Amino acid sequence: MDTQLSFRVKHWLENDPDPRTQQELQALLDSGDELELQKRFSARLAFGTAGLRGVVKAGPMGMNRLVVQQTSAGLGAYLKQQVSDLDTRGVVIGYDGRHDSKQFAKDAAGVLSAMGIKVYLTCKIAPTPLVAFGVTHLNAAAGIVVTASHNPPQYNGYKVYWGNGAQIIPPHDSGIAACIDMAASEKVRIESLDEAKAGGKLVMLEDDFYQDYRQGIKDAAVLQNHTQPELVSLSYTAMHGVGAQMAETVLKDAGVDKVYSVAAQREPDGDFPTVNFPNPEEKGAMVLVIAEAKKHNAMLACANDPDADRFAVAVRTDLGKEPGEYQMLTGDQVGVLFGHYLMSHAAANNRLTCTTIVSSSLLSKIAASLNATCLTTLTGFKWLTNVGMAAQNDDNRCLFAYEEALGYMIGSMVWDKDGLSALVAFAQLTAELASKGQTIWDRLEAIYREHGFHLNAQVSIALKPTTPNIGEHLRKALPTIIADKSVLSTDDISCGKRTFNDGTTESIELPASDVLIFNLEGGARVIVRPSGTEPKIKCYYEVVEAMSDTDTLQSVQARAQVVMDKFIAAHQASLPQ
Template identity: 80%
Template sequence: MDTQLKFRIKHWLENDPDPHTQHELQALLDDGNETELRQRFCGRLAFGTAGLRGVVKAGPMGMNRLVVAQTSAGLGAYLKQQVKDVESRGVIIGYDGRHDSKQFADDAAGVLTAMGIKVYLTYKVAPTPLVAFGVIHLNAAAGIMVTASHNPPQYNGYKVYWGNGAQIIPPHDSAIAAYIDKAATQRISLLPLEVASAQGTLEILGDEYYQIYRQGVKHTAVLQNHTQPQLVSLSYTAMHGVGAEMAETVLSDAGISKVYSVAAQREPDGDFPTVNFPNPEEKGGMDLVIAEAQKHGAMLACANDPDADRFAVAVRTVTGNYEMLSGDQVGVLLGHYLITHAPKNKHLTCTTIVSSTLLSKIAASLDATCLTTLTGFKWLANAGMAAQNDENQCLFAYEEALGYMVGSMVWDKDGLSALVAFAQLAAELASQGKTIWDRLEDIYRQHGFHLNTQVSIALKPTTPNIGAYLREKLPSMIADKQVLSCDDISCGLRTFRDGSTETIDLPVSDVLIFKLQGGGRAIVRPSGTEPKIKCYYEVVTTMTDQDTLKSVQARAQAEMDAFILAHQASLPQ
């Protein structure tokens, strides 16, 4: 083992406050497991726009108490440099129900209060939206949420919000990362929480704070449609996360009383014992909540992910079975519903480049505005904030990965307010003798059936760089469709079929968007480091008078399958 690696391990062991991870690292040393030690110390868990996320383990490449302390020290130093009154404005910190989350939140609070920065710490587990909400409500300089969202049990994370209540975007992410690197070379002080509390630099946010969020949802302007809520029945699962208590409460506040929670998944449990992967999008993730819905004959089967910022729903069909809606379908339904009920000064919606184009068409038909941003709620929230004005306030934002922002009380995805909005939509439709499926069909008949699919394509190690290959000679055809334009987000340029160009106002990202004749679309996100690309496809099919939802979906799926096959075949092997 070389001297530099030995020094880094020694430095780590001397600074690690956790006996458990100290022992874990010492055991690797005692066993002479140099391969594993090199992997643990080959770099540092990357801090980006989503903060940190990784497997809980000893060393700088894992999530652990020392990494959290160093991250908090770096964040605190950056805040002091950027925000003149950070000490008094403070930072709000919350945490989910994973095994290490409370300890990590306590450590972050100990580091920041030792730096003289006031901390507001939730007294128990909290849904992520409550922390994003708290940044604005408390006028805090920043927010920290300790969560790994819907990742597997061995993961944890550290999510950062800026003082505007939205997730951080460049240049804050890279600047904070540089401050963290500096903090990692220094000894870090943690103030005991009882000392911080006695000094007045730590304030515990008790139940009254949770009630403020609850009342905020109850009085949100776009959640005031109380059309016969008694007609709705739904099953609900928190997926062993932290959403159940607040979800049941805000539904009750909205008059929705027929709510059947999945008892086996209601309480926080960091082992997630009843699911292979705690994500409602994953196969089997919705099985128990659908079974609960069938047991009661409920209209909807609803889920939040473990930190309750995402929302998923399966809807009962005429045959009594339940079909999961895609993230795009939920986004389109909520967008259409909210636009048609919104005040005149609240018609700004936002979606992402990889989400369905259907929301923008709906918005245009209803004299509303729809912005398109890069993927991720950090972009959606910041873009919505920047674009709104007194005449056009932000109403709704969504991304296809089950993330929805209803209104602007929370400038991030909020699975709790989305749950209430969807239940209110279902109630209104039921009062008219209609279903969610009827509303979807009406939308598709007006704007076309939109089918969206995401595919990751693994290529051979010898395959040339896909991005460079496509940019060198832009394709004129994809499958049997003419390419009408290509958006190259890496240089902010849209190139049309005739060779003319125009600029695109989006942050730089390695993404190519091909818009096709007939309304279809192919999006390619190349990887510069491995032979792999992620592709997003959209097929738009006219719905005829003879079509049913089932028949048009089957036709669109057949077109999609052929589209994907032809596109993959056109790429270099």
């Protein structure tokens, strides 16, 4: 075995505090599995704007106790550089229900407190939105959530919030990463939670903290629509995650008492035994909650993902189907429903909304029609919240933000996606409609009749290794026609330039990112995100179909789907193979 690799593995073993991962590495050493060891020691698990996310395994490329301790030491060092009042503000730490999460959270707390940093640690599992809430509620300098959200069971993660309560963005990500690299070269000091408590550096966040979040939802200005909540019935699943107790509580506080939780998925279970993939977007993940809705003929079948920051819903429908059938709403449909509802009720100084470049363009059209503001950001809630926070002022507060991947920020008590406040808001919207004898489908149809039926799709295309770089290829000669539709303008986010079909240009105020957006006649759109490391691209498509007086939701959707299928096929055929 390579001598340097052997030395690195043995050095890691000397510092690894976990007997399980020690044994795992020792077994690889004893069996001489150099290939596997090379994979695990080729680099470190990368720290970025989403923090860490990876498979739980031994070595620097996995999520494990030593990686968490080194990461926490690096974060602590960076905070000491950046935050002058760190000693009084401290760091909030919470964790989800995965097998290693509690231990990882304790390790993070022990490292930070050993560095003299005050730590607020949740006394039990916590939905991710509670930790984001805790950062601003406690005026902390930062927050850490140990969670892998809706990833498979073998994963875990480490998400960081800055003192403004939003996920970190550049330059904090690279600054923290550099400090982690420094910390990883030295022995990390850690103290027990008892030592931290005795030294006055550890505060346990007990039930009163959870009640503060609950009261915050109860008092939120955007959640005061109490129009006949007794009309709403819904089934609910926590997807084996941490949301159930708080979800049931805040719904009850809002007067929604016909709530039927899926018992088999209510309690936290890191094995996620009843789902292949604990993500409400995945096929089959909503089967049990829809079955529970059918059993009670409930209006809605609702889900949070395992850390309760995302929200998904299927709605009972009689649209050409037997009564009692349910149809999933897309993330974009929920987003435009929320946007329309919240802007329709908002005060004049609370009308700023945000969405991402790959989400439906419909929210911006609704905002314009309601004399509100809609900002478009790069993909990810870290951008939505930081941009929204920077753009708001006393005359126009941030009301709502969403991305198509089931993430919604309702109001600004939490500067991140929050599946619990979204659950309450959707129940209140449904109740208001029911009080008028209307349904969610009626509201969607009214929106589509005014602004056109917007259909969105995403396709990942794996290309041959010999295929030229797609981004470079497209930039060399920007297409003027895509799928028989004229290109009206092209946005190149990598250089912040919009080019119109007459050759004129204007600047785009977005952080540089390897993204091309083609805006086509008839409202259609293609977004291409080439991979810089492999022959693969992600394409996001949008088509818009006007609704005639004779159209129904089913007929316009069917027509739009035919257009979309042809659109995708023609666009993919035009790409170099």
